[in-house]
Amino acid sequence: MPNIDRLLDNPAWSCLSHRHARFASGGSLARRYHADISPISGLAGEAREHIAALEAIASVGDDIALLGLSVKFGTNWEMLYASGLTQMIRSEVTPLPEPDADVVSLDERDVPQMLALVELTKPGPFRQRTIALGKFIGIRDKGRLVAMAGERMWIDHLREVSGVCTHPDAQGRGYARALITRVVNRMLRAGEMPFLHVESKNLRAIEVYRALGFVTRAEFPLLVAKRVV
Numbered sequence: 001m002p003n004i005d006r007l008l009d010n011p012a013w014s015c016l017s018h019r020h021a022r023f024a025s026g027g028s029l030a031r032r033y034h035a036d037i038s039p040i041s042g043l044a045g046e047a048r049e050h051i052a053a054l055e056a057i058a059s060v061g062d063d064i065a066l067l068g069l070s071v072k073f074g075t076n077w078e079m080l081y082a083s084g085l086t087q088m089i090r091s092e093v094t095p096l097p098e099p100d101a102d103v104v105s106l107d108e109r110d111v112p113q114m115l116a117l118v119e120l121t122k123p124g125p126f127r128q129r130t131i132a133l134g135k136f137i138g139i140r141d142k143g144r145l146v147a148m149a150g151e152r153m154w155i156d157h158l159r160e161v162s163g164v165c166t167h168p169d170a171q172g173r174g175y176a177r178a179l180i181t182r183v184v185n186r187m188l189r190a191g192e193m194p195f196l197h198v199e200s201k202n203l204r205a206i207e208v209y210r211a212l213g214f215v216t217r218a219e220f221p222l223l224v225a226k227r228v229v
Contacts, residue, residue: 002156006089008195008217011153011160012067013042019154023133029053032064035131038152039065039224046071058227065125067197068220076229083222084200088214089158091193095185096212101178106136106148113145114138114163123165124197136163137182139175147175149183160190164205180212 016024016031024031030053032041041064043050051071058064062150067085107116111131118126134151147170152162161183166175187194198205200219 004158004193007158008089008157010042010044010068011087011155011197012040013044013196014155015153016040016042017044019156020133026057027053028169030057032057034060034129036127037132038061038125038127040125040153041066043071044067050087055227060227060229063224063226066221066223066225068225069217070221071223073223073225076227077225078228079223079225081222081224083224085197085220085222086200086206086216087197087210087218087220088206089193089195090184090212091191091218092213093188094213095188096181098181098185098200099174099178101175103137103139103178103182106138106145106150110136110145115146117145117148117165119164120167121165123163126163130163133187133191134159134162136185137179139170139179141167141170143164146170147179149176149184151183151187157192158195159185159187159190161194161196176208177212180208 023037024033026032029050030046031171041054043054063080081186108131111128136148136150138145138148140146146167149164150162151159153160160182163212164176164180196209
């Protein structure tokens with residue numbers, strides 16, 4: 001049985017060095033998703049050699065995001081954003097009741113609308129090929145995509161709920177709950193344990209996740225930086 005704590009303490013590295021290695025570049029010290037998938041990167045440790053390995057796979061102008069690591073960037077990096085993340089996990093295997101909703105599967109043809117929704121709502125990084133990481137579902141209103149949710153990191157039997165967002169015009173209709181329940185239940189049917197990351201200051205989202213059976217496992221730093229030299 002895998003050590004869940006060890007895997008989730010450094011989630012990006014656990015994912016990029018195994019399940020999602022095919023979506024990443026790098027080696028034994030640092031790995032990163034291909035730039036058109038996500039800026040999320042993983043380091044095997046926090047020493048200077050790990051940052052140097054990341055620099056070797058990040059070109060000037062590239063941005064990266066690190067979860068759960070407290071590293072010191074050199075002057076060839078510009079800090080873009082720093083925040084706190086709450087990591088939550090749902091170990092309960094009982095399926096969730098699924099509220100009625102006209103839910104549709106999303107694919108590559110929907111990416112332009114998905115990107116527009118992400119740009120408006122800022123749920124976290126989502127790029128042209130992020131959809132390759134898992135199944136995404138959404139809700140439309142008169143043809144316009146107004147809510148979505150899906151999967152991102154995959155660590156052993158742990159699967160990350162991600163990309164949850166709702167257009168401001170459609171908030172308060174229960175769309176996020178309807179989508180999250182379906183994403184979670186799909187994971188449960190596959191024998192996977194759902195987990196997620198949410199900014200710690202997003203108290204409203206945290207309460208929604210708690211109501212759906214997620215519990216806080218850890219608090220992490222989030223660092224976003226761009227290589228400038």
